[in-house]
Amino acid sequence: MRATLHTMRLRLACLLSAACGLYAVHGPVHTQTQTQTPATLPASPQQAASLSDRLGAAIGAAVRAQMDAGAMPGAVVLIGNEEGVQFKQAYGWRASQPEREAMSTDTVFDLASLTKAVATTTAVMQLVERGRLKLDAPVARYWPAFAANGKRDITVAQLLAHTSGLRPDLDSNPPWTGYQTGLHKVIAEKPQTPPGTRMVYSDINFIVLGELVQRVSQLSLPDYAERHIFHPLGMRDTRFLPPAEMRQRIAPTELRGDGSMMRGTVHDPFAHRMGGWAGHAGLFGTADDLARFAHAMLHVAAGDAQPNRRQAQPARAYPLLRAETLNLMMQRQSPAEQSEWRGLGWSLDAPWSPQRETLPPLGLIGHTGYTGTGLWIDLLHKQYLIILSNRVHPRGLGDARPLRRQIQALLSATHPVTTASTLADRLPALQEQVAQASSPGVNVMALPAMNATNTTVMTGIDVLRSQHYSALTGQRLGLITNLSAVDSKGWRTLDRLSTAPGLQLRKVFTPEHGLNRDQEGQIASGTDAVSGLPLISLYGKQLRPTPDMLQGLDTLVFDMQDAGARFYTYISTMGEAMQAAAQAGLNFVVLDRPNPVIADRVSGPVLDADLRSFTAFAELPVQHGMTLGEIARWLRDDIRTRTGLEVKLQVIGMQGYKRPMRFEQTGLDWVPPSPNLRTPTTALLYPGVAWVEGANISVGRGTDKPFEWVGAPWVDADKLVEAMNADKLPGLTISMAHFTPASGPYQNQLCHGVQFRITQRDQFDAQLLGLSLTRQLRLQNPSFQIDKTLGMIGSRDTLARIKAGQSQEAIAQSWQDRLRDFMTRRATYLLY
Template sequence: MSLWLRRHLLLGLALLGLGVTPAFAARPDMASLASAIDTAVREEMTAGHIPGAVVLVGDRDGILYQGAWGLRRVFPDTAPMTADTIFDLASLTKVLVTTTAIMQLVERGKVHLEAPVSRYWPAFAANGKAAITVEALLTHTSGLRADLDRARRWDGAAEARALLLAEAPVSPPGERFRYSDINFLVLGEVVRRVSGLPLDRYAARHIFRPLGMTDTRFVPPAAWRPRIAPTDVQDGMLRWGKVSDPAAYHMGGVAGHAGVFGTAADLARFARMLLNGGTLGKRRMLKASTITRMVEPHVLPGGTTRGLGWDRTSPYAGGQDTAFGPGSYGHTGYTGTSLWVDPNRGCYLIILTSRLHPDGKGDARPLRRRLAEAVAAAWAPPVLTGIDVLAAQGFAPLLGKRVALLTNQTGVDRQGHRTADLLSGAAGVHLALLLSPEHGPAGDREGRVASGTDAATGVPILSLYGSSRRPPPEAMAGLDAIVIDIQDAGARFYTYATTMAYVLEAAAAAHVPVYVLDRPNPITATAVQGPVLDADRRSFTGYFALPVRHGMTLGELASLFNAENNIGAALTVVPMQGYRRDRWYDETDLHWINPSPNLRSVNEATLYPGVALIEGSAVSVGRGTATPFEVVGAPWIDGPALADVLQARAIPGIQFAPATFTPTADRYAGLPCQGVRLTVTDRTTLDSPLLGVELAAALHRLYPQRFTLDDTLGLIGSKATVEAIRSGVDPRAIAAGWDADLAAFKALRAKHLLYP
């Protein structure tokens, strides 16, 4: 399998949002959201698309918003819409009842998805249907027609079964996606035959009653009629309290594809069960693994993506799929109903209308799209890092394997659990070795770090910043996979990326697959700034010809290194979910963990690619103080003079003030230093590598004997840039000279980007 295919396959898996419970899915401003919903519904009623609607928005814990608008009934007399109005749910029956019932039977070992339908209904094999499986019915790839012949008059479930047996595929199973009511008519019969219960009794016993869905059922009783929204007119008569779908109607109101009536509040209980991994309160309806299996995406011929029964991205989604994004799923109904669930945001949207009443000309699609966009925009989706996504998959790629993990204190999931502990405790995964980069397993060490043993897991730790910086061949022996989970800083000379590259090289030589669990670039993955590293200056602080700010995540860097440096490792990047590359780390909902001893905040990480450029020379950059990279100084600097020179440069996004400080460690430990304090005023406009050049130019001009410009070459990485500083070229002109190299790098970089 190619690198591209492996990477994008894992991207597809990562986008599932399955079984993941975000810890901090912030609730939106409900007043603003309520206003947006109210405006949309009223405008759609004014446009004549719907007579009224019930809209409900909720999360795992309950209902957050519910409203009712317009008329429940237009004739024979008018009645206002109320929140407890009962609707013909139409094709929501497919997922609410039939899919759920099939998956419950799968859990009990009574149905197998890959089995032919004829195993459970032997006569079904007639007329070329022997190869059709249960899964093909659920994914609408059976090859059967969309619906039974409506021109023929028939009545009763027995006649419906005879018609189903007479059906012949119009295309081979698996060849194409064709949304088909026949598929779910057949599945309803499978439920009846396997369970021994008619579908309506099965649903009442195993779904509705356990979930407390007291206003949901097939064939609603006459006493419910005042609360039921009429659907349409058939043969000159108002269809009111009887199912609108013709096939379900002729079957007496009970069918696998349509027939259920219910309320928004009852649907909310069902949606909460899905979001809570198959449970509601103390009742478990499905296993969490079954929910995962049920809604995971199947990319079907033609590009449509469906779950088992559930819609994910298709023309039937009405724009809700694109509004909520790739982790979401749901279903719509012909009468104007819809349920959409977004596990990433931890919310669901229920829209119930009777769009065929009173004249059969209504259209619920614009309302679905508008409300989905409003809810999705109001909810800030949580960022799930690679370890969260991998855990949601049940660590599937690692099952049965001996695994090494390159990590440190930053390798944690959303709840703060160490990746090392998660892998060590995962059934079927054998964590055999831990690898640690510079600063050691806890990220609190300077200088060389010895190997050791992890106290929590008992797993040996091999330091890659000790006697060797590369894993030796003997360390690779017996491994089946290497996992990398570590937080990068976004600067070319931060050594974690080089350590990752060395691990990739060792893994390629040993033919061991590598899985990189991605994390954010803390200073955004959009800014690409600074000089590109000279090709002959590659080292431990510069593995590849990157600019100082490369604008990539560690997973994207892994892809770039592997492909462009011809490493050839069997690499899989497990991407994040809910991440936008223009976010700063503190714009995610992730908890900041110092990636190394002197990067203690996003502010310091912002300054690091600039201030660190000069620390090879004889200045302190604040190591050994409370604010590393926020101060620059030395015993021989005149702080006010340097501040005046730099402030006069009017560098966008930064201000300077005189400062005095005494480092307790590192350069000039115990000696009072004068210099400047740097205050970021606009981090989005700050070009931090340009800041570094401005610092170098000012210090070289003021203190040419003390500030040794050549000592900055290792981190600046560009001899042309250093020589331009020496020659007195204006720093802005120097930065303009980087443009051609940056453009070439951006073109190379584009091939490896994963996020919007």
């Protein structure tokens, strides 16, 4: 499947037979009025408005969800095509510590491994075009000392393709510093596998390539890149070792061990040791500058030597690379038996398309950076995507991968279906590899692409897709969903069903918090801009679909992430919709998802039958230990018993799911299902802390720590911490908290209370937390409105025992008889 060395030599010979040379100047760049920063490329107003209108809200929702989840403090997203910029927006914060600073589109980011693709690969391929380097030549031809320790046969191409056999990183111990010291350590390296036999992503490869640039051009990589890439393209904010005057706009990365913040200093430890840059890391830049680079690459792909010809002033041609060079770079070089496809200097993937997983991973080149950066160029559709974040700020704990997947999925939903033949016809250089990948016996669906995940669990939508949507084919569908329903590739279930062949998705219904799970209060109906489908609110005047809403449908599909607590209203929305479907004679299909608070844990008071409400739809304990698919099976029988209606239910179950799994063990992306249920840790606390939410107490809504902070102006924080600690709640630490919520019962008022931190998840019991919190608030202050907790607790007996001052142990013991009865019935509905 990969190009042979002989084929590479032939292509290279053809490439080098053309006239060589690099132009030193580029024409004037299009500018806009913006402080300190040149604008990006010109934009087509009609295209920009169209893409912004269609994807702007969905992209913003995806970014904000990941910010809520703690994946990043903020981000800049830019989308463009060969005509110019189509979409550009900054979100959130570029700094959260020591003080918050708003993100802006001109923020300068540590680009991390984008250095490899933008600077080093481009420099190397330019030098190949000039005949100064040869791809199939041994590295030792240019750097004789490199041959030591079995590296004599490693070629330049193998470094670019990460098939050299070298390790991912240099050793960091004993501590060392200095560029030359780093090179000596490279010389001491030994290949771990024979060159050309295995792809292993390696920073060492690009440290070597950066040194080769210097050896053959007589310019350091920073000087070469500035002279031959950045300056000609007008990339004025892109450089190694950024100067002090840029510091204010640079997004800080991580706290150092001494407590200072890294800002304008390269985050990568080996580039830092080598003086602030190397061939693998050290580049800083903006979204606008990367757009200039991507724009130039698109015009290389088109064979256009004058990408700025639309500008008013004449521009000298600056061919960043030749089309023949790019054609070679975007072909697979990694060994056929490995699933990850890589070209020369870039990762490979299929173009953005509704069925891109059915295509060979060819036609799109991309690269990401450890700090949370990414650049992708779709050479088929002539479109590029830039996502820049400092996900490592402030403590190195974020994750940019879910957002990358989700935005690429949204882009894919806007393109028409692409076939392998279309790919081969429009990108002739890939015809041979496309044909090989599409030959009989090759299962492209089984080939993980660049953005694939290592998921342990397949959710209902993943299973449905693997079955080619056979359960829904030919039916007119209504979908009840929100943003939390994404598949393992980052696609919204809404977009999967609206673009899948053979399906007829007609209407979309939304629950509390709306489609984008970020609203409070009643939700209005509207339209989903991505799909163009009507959005019908089930959390406004109507909580249940009416017959008119269901007109013209055969099946209702339900897919959302539940919270694992009885009072989370998505259970109620599902139950109401099941009843409406039964009345209308519709099928009801549930696409199952994990219970995020562990599905083998059942605890808390069981709901009194006469306390049913929209926050208490069925006689379940607070922690029911069931998935939504299992609850749907329970509700089917419950509805039959109460109303005589027969629900035509089908549950598309998960694969690989086990009841004791924590959400982090599933490998799935966490998308907060509602504004304040931000992380899996918050989800664990929620079933306990929410006991008191109906009373005159803040549970942290309107702060950065919802359900982790609880308090009120009248709470004595010292006494509450002492009392709750005396209850010896397992797996939990409790400390004082003082906070001012921006919403809720004490908006803009200073509250005193407690902060909860889970220390041992396997021991933590949210129901004991809820009980302790409610008891101690009652014991400490008679102004606590304990009667208003009944709707959440759901048991008059439990509330009476708390008011009577019974012990924690006695109250928890009082739940056991009803829990045993529930467990017996529950067992008949379990799927896993």
